[in-house]
Amino acid sequence: MAIELELKLMLQSEHLTSASNFLDNICASSNHDGQSRLPTLTLMNAYFDTQDGDLMQAGMALRIRAVNGQFIQTVKTRGSNRIGMHARGEWEWQLPNARLDLTLLTQVPLPESLADMAWGAQLVEVYRTDFERQVWNIDCHNTQMEVVCDRGLVTSPYGEDAICELELELKSGDEAGLYEFALQLAECVPVQVSLVSKAQKGVRLKNRHIEFPEKLHNTTDEIALAAYWYEVWLAYWEAMYFMQDEALMQPVRHSMSQLSDCLPDDLALTVTRLDQMLVAQLKEDETAILKTLAGMTQIGIVMLNIGKWLNQQTI
Known part of the structure; x- marks a missing residue:
């Protein structure tokens, strides 16, 4: 298990190019090995739950990600509360195909309401996300972070919602460094702090809550x-x-x-x-x-x- 700590920033689509240029310039102006732009990814994530939303209500998200012909099963939990940030438990496994393997969840401390695994037979794909991800490794203020810029859609039988966001994920160092770097970015690009995950975007398409x-x-x-x-x-x-x-x-x-x-x-x-x-x-x-x-x-x-x-x- 890993603890994922990230700062999420929303922005409107007309400002995506400015954000990408800012991050490219940061990398281009540095000789530091820890700063670089990585290849752009095209990602598809299928999220699964019961029709009654048992996983969502228990604070858990279950998905399969397809990227570059590989399949990854991921479980994320709500995790501890960090003001204005996302702090979540995360478990990942490589899969041979796009089929869920629920036996892997024995490695996850499931909430009591999900412990009997009875819900496993009732899973359906409830929504999906399709987006392009630009990726940068940034080393700033004694903090190593991965910065991603995502643009695409969340879709479900109940409608769709845009994905247009930046995520600053802490890899090592002090989390205050995430804020320091985000403030540098915010001086040049109009962004706002967001607490809404892609999973939450998918869920609210149904309940509008x-x-x-x-x-x-x-x-x-x-x-x-x-x-x-x-x-x-x-x-x-x-x-x-x-x-x-x-x-x-x-x-x-x-x-x-x-x-x-x-x-x-x-x-x-x-x-x-x-x-x-x-x-x-x-x-x-x-x-x-x-x-x-x-x-x-x-x-x-x-x-x-x-x-x-x-x-x-x-x-």
């Missing part, structure tokens, strides 16, 4: 409250683009306001200034507001700085 962090009750812990409102902000932001509904700007701004009350003064000021920028944009052109906001670098910079600070408080 937006996942939010679990509500807090009866707590005065400022860090816990800040983490909660930060993730609510990220959830509403991504939902606004998934649903193409600018009306969600109201809960976006409300979560920003609540978050600001839990932050130290310097970070709270950046949120206040960002909110003022959002209001100004809303007044200028409501008809193209989603496209306009997607091109603002300041949004991702504020998200990343707060995420970096929150993770430092919880280490």
Whole structure:
């Protein structure tokens, strides 16, 4: 088993070339052996679950990936909570063909609800992802990471959703280095932090449900409250683009306001200034507001700085 720790960034398709150029330039300007662009991959992933979504409800994703004529079976678990990041258990096995081998799951500590394996006979392909992946190895701020740029589609009988994202996966070093490098990128390319995995994109095509962090009750812990409102902000932001509904700007701004009350003064000021920028944009052109906001670098910079600070408080 490996623990996969990654920082996911959403961006709109018109900014993909800028992101690729930025990463190419980083590699071209360095003589470091740890920095290089790898061959582009074309990936297909078929995700399996029961019709009732038993695996999803237990926090597990099961897939088969086809890449360059090879087949890989993967199990991912929800893992531990890392504010604004994805931290998941991951198990992988090479397969001779595109058929699931459930006997391999004896190596996985399954949730109690799945332990009897009765669900195995009820598995169906519930959605799939098809995307092109560009890959870079980056060594920055004493951190080795793999950066990928994915573009494609999630499809299911219930519809489709776009994949357009960057993932910074920690290979070795300090996770703060992921944030430092992401901030360098965000200065040049408009990106925003995302908590939504490709598996979650597939699931919500059926239920149209937006996942939010679990509500807090009866707590005065400022860090816990800040983490909660930060993730609510990220959830509403991504939902606004998934649903193409600018009306969600109201809960976006409300979560920003609540978050600001839990932050130290310097970070709270950046949120206040960002909110003022959002209001100004809303007044200028409501008809193209989603496209306009997607091109603002300041949004991702504020998200990343707060995420970096929150993770430092919880280490």
